[in-house]
Every structure is written in structure tokens, then in C-alpha cells.
Amino acid sequence: MRDDRGVTVNVVGIGGSLRTDSQSERALRIALDGAERAGAKTTVITGADLVLPFYDPAEPERSPAAYRLVEELRNADGVVLVSPGYHGTVSGLVKNALDYIEDLREDSRPYLDGRAVGCVAAARGWQAAVNTLTSLRSIVHALRGWPTPLGAAVNSAHVRFGADGDCSDDQVAASLRTIGLQVVEFATSRV
Numbered sequence: 001m002r003d004d005r006g007v008t009v010n011v012v013g014i015g016g017s018l019r020t021d022s023q024s025e026r027a028l029r030i031a032l033d034g035a036e037r038a039g040a041k042t043t044v045i046t047g048a049d050l051v052l053p054f055y056d057p058a059e060p061e062r063s064p065a066a067y068r069l070v071e072e073l074r075n076a077d078g079v080v081l082v083s084p085g086y087h088g089t090v091s092g093l094v095k096n097a098l099d100y101i102e103d104l105r106e107d108s109r110p111y112l113d114g115r116a117v118g119c120v121a122a123a124r125g126w127q128a129a130v131n132t133l134t135s136l137r138s139i140v141h142a143l144r145g146w147p148t149p150l151g152a153a154v155n156s157a158h159v160r161f162g163a164d165g166d167c168s169d170d171q172v173a174a175s176l177r178t179i180g181l182q183v184v185e186f187a188t189s190r191v
Contacts, residue, residue, distance in 0.1 A: 009040040009187045011180070012072045014097055015082030015120070016046035024122040026161030027154055028082040030173055031118055033165070034180025035080065040187075043072050045097070055099035062103070070103045077190070078116045078183035079145065085123025085132035090139070101143055112145030116186035118179035119147055122154040129153035148182040150175060 013032045016025030025046045032042040045068075052066045053059075062070065073079065083094040090098075104111050117140045121132035133153040140147045152175050160168040167173035 009035075009038075009077045009184050010043070010075055011035040011040045011078045011080060011183055011187070012043045012045065012076040013080040013082070014045045014050070014069075015080075015094055016050070017084050017091060017093065018047060018051070020047055021163060022047070022084065023154075023156050023161050024082050024084040024120075026163075026165070026167075027120055027122050027152075027176055028080060029165060030161070030167060030176040031080045031082065031120060031180040034177030035078070035184050036180070037177065038181045038184035040078070040180075040184045043076075045069055045072060050093045050097050052096055052100065055096055055102065057102055062100075066100055069097060070100055073101060073112075074104060074107060076115060077187035078118075079112065080118040080120070080180060080183060081136055081140070082120040082122065083132055083136055085121050085125075085128035088128045088131040089135045090132055095139075098139055098143070111143040112140065114190055115145050116148055116183045116190075117145040118183045119151040120154065120176065120179065121152070122156050124155070124157045126153065126155050129155050146186060148179055148186065150179050150182060152176055152179060
């Protein structure tokens with residue numbers, strides 16, 4: 001989205017699992033579709049892009065994938081996070097990626113400071129989905145981000161995402177797109 005000054009909003013989507021085209025990755029893509037419909041440029045970091053060495057603050061060298069993740073986040077105006085619920089919380093894959101945000105601590109905009117962050121959790125069951133969403137929102141607060149007013153806990157026992165980008169529940173798809181839109185609306189007011 002370009003604002004009155006011609007500035008384009010940049011939204012980075014992070015999430016998914018090691019399974020290519022997983023349900024959580026498909027949910028991420030729908031949320032980013034909402035951001036794109038609002039005019040944002042989006043970047044997806046998912047699956048194999050998240051296979052990173054364990055974050056070690058004492059080790060200054062970064063793998064190419066970790067360097068890309070940090071640079072994309074450094075340049076992001078907004079973020080969408082989607083995690084599968086693993087035993088009632090954020091997956092290790094997503095949590096490790098979020099730990100790399102520590103590399104932004106010395107930036108003029110440290111961590112996720114001043115950025116809207118849409119949070120989505122997908123799990124087979126309400127308890128895991130809701131707990132995972134709560135964990136994501138808590139992590140965003142700790143990283144100085146602004147969780148969007150709307151977050152989504154998706155129970156994959158009741159909702160399915162198709163390979164073509166469709167969702168078996170129109171209300172869930174609309175909520176995911178609204179999360180992407182809210183990220184862009186907030187970012188537009190801040191850039």
C-alpha cells in the first residue's frame with residue numbers, strides 16, 4: 001500500500017511447519033492475501049526457510065537463511081506470525097526464528113518496536129490453538145510489537161485449507177484476511 005507520500009508498506013509473514021504447504025502455511029498465505037489486497041508488498045518465510053541453527057547470541061555469524069530472516073524483519077513495517085500448536089504452544093521452528101529477532105536489539109527500531117504483528121495459531125483442537133495464540137501474543141509483547149486487535153485460533157479438526165488457497169470456513173478466511181488488513185492499516189499510520 002502506498003500512502004500519500006508514496007511509501008509502500010512491507011509485511012513479512014513467518015510461519016508454517018517443516019511440511020511443505022502445511023495447514024499453518026496455507027493460513028499464513030490467506031492472512032498475507034489480506035495484506036496484499038490492502039496494497040502491501042509481502043514476503044513469505046516458511047518451511048525450509050525456517051530451518052535455522054539454534055539461535056545463539058554469543059555466535060555473531062549467521063547462516064544465509066538466518067541473515068535473510070533478520071534483514072527481512074529489519075525492513076518490515078508489519079509482520080504476520082502463524083504457528084502450528086505443538087503440545088499447546090508455539091512450535092520450536094517458529095520460536096527459534098523469533099529468537100533471531102534479538103539481532104535487532106541495537107537497531108534504531110529495536111526488536112519489533114512500533115510494528116503491528118498479526119498472530120494466528122493452527123492446531124487440532126481448541127485448547128492447543130488458543131494456548132498457542134496466547135503464547136504468540138505474549139512473545140510479540142515481549143518483543144515490543146503491537147499485536148493486532150484480531151488474532152485467530154484455528155481448529156484444524158474443523159477447518160481445512162486447500163492447496164489452491166481456499167478455506168472450508170468463509171468466516172475463518174475473512175478473519176485471516178482481516179488480520180493482514182489490520183497489520184497494513186497500523187503500518188500505514190506509522191510509516
